Amino acid sequence: DVYLVESGGGLVQPGKSLRISCEGSGFTFDDYGMHWVRQTPGKGLEWVSGISWDSVNILYADSVKGRFTISRDNAKKSLYLQMNSLTIEDSAVYYCAKDDDGGRSAPYFFESWGQGTLVTVSS
Amino acid sequence: DSQMTQSPSSVSASVGDRVTITCRASQDISRWLAWYQQTSGKAPKLLIYAASNLQNGVPSRFSGTRSGTDFTLTISSLQPEDFATYFCQQATGFPPVSFGGGTRVEIK
Numbered sequence: 001d002v003y004l005v006e007s008g009g010g011l012v013q014p015g016k017s018l019r020i021s022c023e024g025s026g027f028t029f030d031d032y033g034m035h036w037v038r039q040t041p042g043k044g045l046e047w048v049s050g051i052s053w054d055s056v057n058i059l060y061a062d063s064v065k066g067r068f069t070i071s072r073d074n075a076k077k078s079l080y081l082q083m084n085s086l087t088i089e090d091s092a093v094y095y096c097a098k099d100d101d102g103g104r105s106a107p108y109f110f111e112s113w114g115q116g117t118l119v120t121v122s123s
Numbered sequence: 124d125s126q127m128t129q130s131p132s133s134v135s136a137s138v139g140d141r142v143t144i145t146c147r148a149s150q151d152i153s154r155w156l157a158w159y160q161q162t163s164g165k166a167p168k169l170l171i172y173a174a175s176n177l178q179n180g181v182p183s184r185f186s187g188t189r190s191g192t193d194f195t196l197t198i199s200s201l202q203p204e205d206f207a208t209y210f211c212q213q214a215t216g217f218p219p220v221s222f223g224g225g226t227r228v229e230i231k
Contacts, residue, residue: 035220037167045159045167045210047220059219095166106216107155111178113166 002026002112004096009117012086020117022079022096027112030074033057033103035110036081038092038119048094049081052103064090086121093118125152125213129223135231140201144226146211148192155214158187158196161225162207170209171196198228206230 008020022034035050049070050059058070069082079096094117097110126149136142146156154174159167169178171187174194184199198205211223 037220044225045212045222047222050219061218100172106219107173107214108216108220109157109169109172109214110159110167110212111169111172113168115166 002098004098004112004114006094006096006114006117009094009119011120011122013123014087014121016086017082017084018086018119019080019082020094020119021081022114024077024079024096024098027098029077030054031102033099033101033108034072034079035097035099035103035108036070036079037095037097037110037113038090039095039116040092046092050099050103050108051079054102054104057104083119086119088121091119091121124218125150125215125221127211127213127221127223129211129226131226132224133227133229135229136201137231138201138203140231142198142201142205142228144196144209144211144228146194146196146223148194148213151192152213152215154189156187156189156194157212157214158185159210159212160205160207161210162204167210172214201228 003025006022012018033052036048067085071080096114098112100109100111128147158171161167174189175187208227
């Protein structure tokens with residue numbers, strides 16, 4: 001079975017930084033693209049960022065471009081999201097999601113998801 | 124940019140009912156659309172990809188169709204475990220990914 005476990009969420013002040021992580025198991029991590037998707041409590045889903053298996057294709061939503069950085073360490077089977085200059089609007093549950101292929105190009109379908117980590121931005 | 128308009132936002136139904144949810148794309152997205160189910164407090168689960176392909180392990184009462192820029196998820200006979208929120212997602216890459224607003228399927 002595929003497992004994705006996020007960590008690193010918490011309470012952070014506006015303007016500060018936070019890095020969240022996702023560890024994968026049960027599949028060949030370095031064969032697949034990976035993504036971050038967030039969800040505000042009681043609201044919908046917003047795709048945040050994606051990275052191909054080899055880190056060549058990296059994509060960001062306009063809402064986080066220039067503030068967030070996605071990266072991965074295939075040796076550690078881990079995905080990361082460095083979030084800088086956080087605002088209240090960034091408060092959400094952040095899910096990592098496994099692409100259904102290497103993620104070098106569209107389409108991007110998310111065949112497995114973690115349980116999420118909550119990020120709360122508040123003073 | 125490809126925006127997704129999902130309807131209805133909620134639907135009340137009974138066990139055994141046929142339920143239909145629709146997503147309309149603002150432009151041609153070919154068949155690059157997926158459907159997800161999210162039950163309370165859990166992560167989304169992929170049901171359908173590429174408009175009509177059933178993900179492994181998903182019951183056959185779920186089906187997806189496409190007509191131009193209109194996409195439909197149908198649950199042929201609603202089961203108790205199907206009461207959840209459903210999201211569509213366009214996967215074309217332009218923008219990379221966007222989701223519909225969601226449809227909550229509630230017990231009548």
